[in-house]
Amino acid sequence: MGVKDLEHYLDNSATTAVSAAAADKAFQIMTKVYGNPSSLHLKGLEAERELTQARKSVAAQLKAGAEEITFTSGGTEANNLALFGAAYASQRQRKHIVLSSVEHSSVLEAAKRLEAEGFSVTRVDPRSDGRVHPDDVAAAVNGGTALVSVMLVNNETGAVMPVRDIFAAVKEKNPQTVCHTDAVQAFGKLPVRARVLGADLITVSGHKVHAPKGVGALYIKKGVRLVPRQYGGEQEKRVRPGTENLPAIAAFGVACEEFDPDGNLAVVSELNRYAAERLLQIEGVSLNSPKDALPYVLNISAGRVRSETMLHFLEEQDVFVSSGSACAKGKPSHVLSALGLSRERADSALRISFCKHNTKADIDALCDGVAMGLRVLAHR
Amino acid sequence: MKEILLLKDGEIVLKGLNRRQFEDVLKKNIRTTLQPLGRFEITSAQSTICVRPLSEDTDLDEACERIGRVFGIVSYSRAALCEEKTMASVLETAPAYLEKQLRAAKTFKVEAKRSDKKFPLKSPEICRELGGTILSRYPHLRVDVHHPDVTVYVEIRDFGAYVHADPIRGAGGIPVGTGGKAVILISGGIDSPVAAYMMAKRGLRLTAVHFASPPYTSLRAEEKVVRLLQKVSRYAGPIKMITVPFTKLQEKLRDDCPEELFTIIMRRLMMEISQRIARDNDCAALITGESLGQVASQTIGALNCTDEAADMVVFRPLIGMDKQEIIDISYKIDTYETSIEPYEDCCTVFTPRHPRTKPILKFVKEAQQRAGFEPLIEEALQNLKITQIQSED
Numbered sequence: 195m196g197v198k199d200l201e202h203y204l205d206n207s208a209t210t211a212v213s214a215a216a217a218d219k220a221f222q223i224m225t226k227v228y229g230n231p232s233s234l235h236l237k238g239l240e241a242e243r244e245l246t247q248a249r250k251s252v253a254a255q256l257k258a259g260a261e262e263i264t265f266t267s268g269g270t271e272a273n274n275l276a277l278f279g280a281a282y283a284s285q286r287q288r289k290h291i292v293l294s295s296v297e298h299s300s301v302l303e304a305a306k307r308l309e310a311e312g313f314s315v316t317r318v319d320p321r322s323d324g325r326v327h328p329d330d331v332a333a334a335v336n337g338g339t340a341l342v343s344v345m346l347v348n349n350e351t352g353a354v355m356p357v358r359d360i361f362a363a364v365k366e367k368n369p370q371t372v373c374h375t376d377a378v379q380a381f382g383k384l385p386v387r388a389r390v391l392g393a394d395l396i397t398v399s400g401h402k403v404h405a406p407k408g409v410g411a412l413y414i415k416k417g418v419r420l421v422p423r424q425y426g427g428e429q430e431k432r433v434r435p436g437t438e439n440l441p442a443i444a445a446f447g448v449a450c451e452e453f454d455p456d457g458n459l460a461v462v463s464e465l466n467r468y469a470a471e472r473l474l475q476i477e478g479v480s481l482n483s484p485k486d487a488l489p490y491v492l493n494i495s496a497g498r499v500r501s502e503t504m505l506h507f508l509e510e511q512d513v514f515v516s517s518g519s520a521c522a523k524g525k526p527s528h529v530l531s532a533l534g535l536s537r538e539r540a541d542s543a544l545r546i547s548f549c550k551h552n553t554k555a556d557i558d559a560l561c562d563g564v565a566m567g568l569r570v571l572a573h574r
Numbered sequence: 575m576k577e578i579l580l581l582k583d584g585e586i587v588l589k590g591l592n593r594r595q596f597e598d599v600l601k602k603n604i605r606t607t608l609q610p611l612g613r614f615e616i617t618s619a620q621s622t623i624c625v626r627p628l629s630e631d632t633d634l635d636e637a638c639e640r641i642g643r644v645f646g647i648v649s650y651s652r653a654a655l656c657e658e659k660t661m662a663s664v665l666e667t668a669p670a671y672l673e674k675q676l677r678a679a680k681t682f683k684v685e686a687k688r689s690d691k692k693f694p695l696k697s698p699e700i701c702r703e704l705g706g707t708i709l710s711r712y713p714h715l716r717v718d719v720h721h722p723d724v725t726v727y728v729e730i731r732d733f734g735a736y737v738h739a740d741p742i743r744g745a746g747g748i749p750v751g752t753g754g755k756a757v758i759l760i761s762g763g764i765d766s767p768v769a770a771y772m773m774a775k776r777g778l779r780l781t782a783v784h785f786a787s788p789p790y791t792s793l794r795a796e797e798k799v800v801r802l803l804q805k806v807s808r809y810a811g812p813i814k815m816i817t818v819p820f821t822k823l824q825e826k827l828r829d830d831c832p833e834e835l836f837t838i839i840m841r842r843l844m845m846e847i848s849q850r851i852a853r854d855n856d857c858a859a860l861i862t863g864e865s866l867g868q869v870a871s872q873t874i875g876a877l878n879c880t881d882e883a884a885d886m887v888v889f890r891p892l893i894g895m896d897k898q899e900i901i902d903i904s905y906k907i908d909t910y911e912t913s914i915e916p917y918e919d920c921c922t923v924f925t926p927r928h929p930r931t932k933p934i935l936k937f938v939k940e941a942q943q944r945a946g947f948e949p950l951i952e953e954a955l956q957n958l959k960i961t962q963i964q965s966e967d
Contacts, residue, residue, distance in 0.1 A: 239797075
């Protein structure tokens with residue numbers, strides 16, 4: 195299902211369609227509640243109320259206080275704010291950073307930049323099950339570790355990282371270390387509870403959860419200090435100044451209110467099970483996602499056909515999937531390489547990602563497409 | 575492992591025959607504060623209230639935090655329920671449940687309370703046996719009965735055997751609602767939310783009166799008060815907020831009274847109006863955030879003039895406190911950040927350049943009478959706005 199009836203959109207980890215209610219909200223803000231939340235007059239107050247409501251809605255999903263939510267332009271900005279903000283905040287005492295080697299590029303690249311600025315960075319590989327192990331992270335932490343960043347769900351494989359145990363182990367070794375998790379692929383799908391995770395910083399994004407692009411948020415635990423990345427007005431407690439992108443923020447709030455993790459998980463699990471079963475019947479297809487991965491993502495390798503070729507073949511059948519993650523177009527996947535997959539399998543990897551709107555018809559179209567692709571393309 | 579919370583009620587055990595009633599209110603308050611977290615069974619026996627979550631995935635960290643804000647509880651413990659009420663079960667449960675604390679400690683002791691006298695071992699025997707088991711499991715530990723790092727408590731009660739570490743200090747005080755009802759005058763500054771919290775701690779249920787003077791004060795200032803009261807209600811329970819339209823009274827004050835008496839007469843008017851609202855709402859006292867000498871209207875002379883405007887008792891819990899002491903409490907109850915948001919409130923409208931610090935009551939009353947505020951007071955009381963405040967989380 196999707197915009198067109200014949201469209202089979204199976205790339206929901208890249209982005210999602212905006213829900214009708216969220217889109218309505220954005221439209222209403224743009225045309226009616228268009229005041230600047232900082233204005234003193236009533237139009238400003240109306241807008242500020244929308245902002246407050248959205249903040250509460252996002253906070254509620256994280257079981258956090260509204261004052262702990264800082265809106266950003268998206269996941270990348272939130273990850274950058276987390277890494278640079280926390281690294282700079284304690285750089286006189288601590289100049290070491292630990293992250294997993296399978297983080298999103300916005301974490302990896304930010305860390306690379308910090309490395310160039312004189313921070314030392316330790317990258318921890320996942321074990322063969324695709325998950326980063328708490329002991330491995332804790333072993334990398336020392337008295338000078340400013341920050342640990344481990345994602346909650348991997349964007350390519352759907353592997354769920356034991357973040358709660360990782361952070362507990364980190365804090366036991368160095369209570370000063372700030373713990374950040376990029377929860378972009380988990381938010382709305384799994385319960386992401388700030389305090390249960392023991393996280394100091396959590397990144398979430400709007401457009402992965404049926405809100406518009408251009409909005410995300412960083413949970414900043416009360417008392418955790420970040421150095422801002424930009425300077426200006428008093429918005430977002432000066433951590434992220436600039437007039438708020440209210441249409442998108444309010445829509446994000448509405449999208450959060452529509453979350454139904456349990457209900458969606460049931461739908462998506464069934465789709466995932468059905469897809470895995472059908473795909474495995476096709477000769478040459480193998481699964482790359484760990485067995486207990488989040489069912490929203492299914493990573494497969496399809497025979498000898500290169501990812502991009504298969505992707506474009508499927509697109510001719512109105513089936514949309516991704517090769518690796520959409521942000522890393524064309525490059526061999528660092529995640530699958532870290533998992534120790536053979537070059538051939540990594541080169542033919544496809545990421546299929548579901549949402550609550552997908553149906554069995556979408557899966558059938560995918561499986562028929564892959565089977566046909568393997569028959570037709572293998573001979574080219 | 576099943577976990578429960580054991581709460582010790584404090585001063586209320588002193589209340590003799592009323593005790594049952596106090597305890598019922600306390601249990602109701604606990605139920606209200608825990609309600610968003612799921613279902614709980616709440617029972618009491620032997621001056622302990624036992625809170626048992628009815629579902630496995632209840633967020634007990636959050637439950638503890640909420641319990642820590644309930645007045646009437648001196649201390650609480652998060653405890654593990656032993657599977658059976660036997661010594662074997664205690665020996666199995668305690669070292670495992672308290673592993674983290676025991677590993678981090680150097681010394682420990684065991685303390686046993688056996689209120690079920692049918693339990694075959696006596697308290698000292700329980701201590702000896704469990705102490706021995708813990709020592710063999712954690713050989714780095716030593717026993718220190720005087721200053722242990724960790725005390726392992728075993729409680730053998732009629733309804734089961736529990737183990738827990740040192741209890742956590744509770745909010746103290748008396749259950750909200752057992753002391754009657756009072757009106758808190760709230761402006762939006764640092765002091766009044768703290769005063770509200772302190773009197774709720776003494777068992778009072780609160781009605782809040784706020785004076786709004788649009789356009790001199792903004793809607794944001796009023797919403798700020800709502801947010802402050804939401805914070806206070808995490809301790810004080812639901813609060814009825816009454817907003818008084820105060821503009822016309824303040825304008826008359828400006829036009830018809832001597833400037834140096836603006837503040838003092840304004841405060842008398844606030845007391846007068848609050849008192850009438852209190853009577854209409856079954857409240858028997860007024861509460862203010864005044865602190866002696868903090869500003870011109872809070873000198874001993876000024877307070878004499880303000881106090882005279884009210885017939886009912888006025889509680890001023892901050893009267894002997896320094897600003898920093900007040901700020902410390904406002905941090906603790908998380909109202910500080912909201913209080914310092916910079917909006918005009920009615921107390922900062924038309925402030926005199928040189929307020930009278932030693933006003934003479936006779937002159938103040940004369941000036942007030944000459945101006946004739948009564949019709950405007952009546953009008954304000956006809957136009958009250960009521961908002962029900964509840965904790966947001």
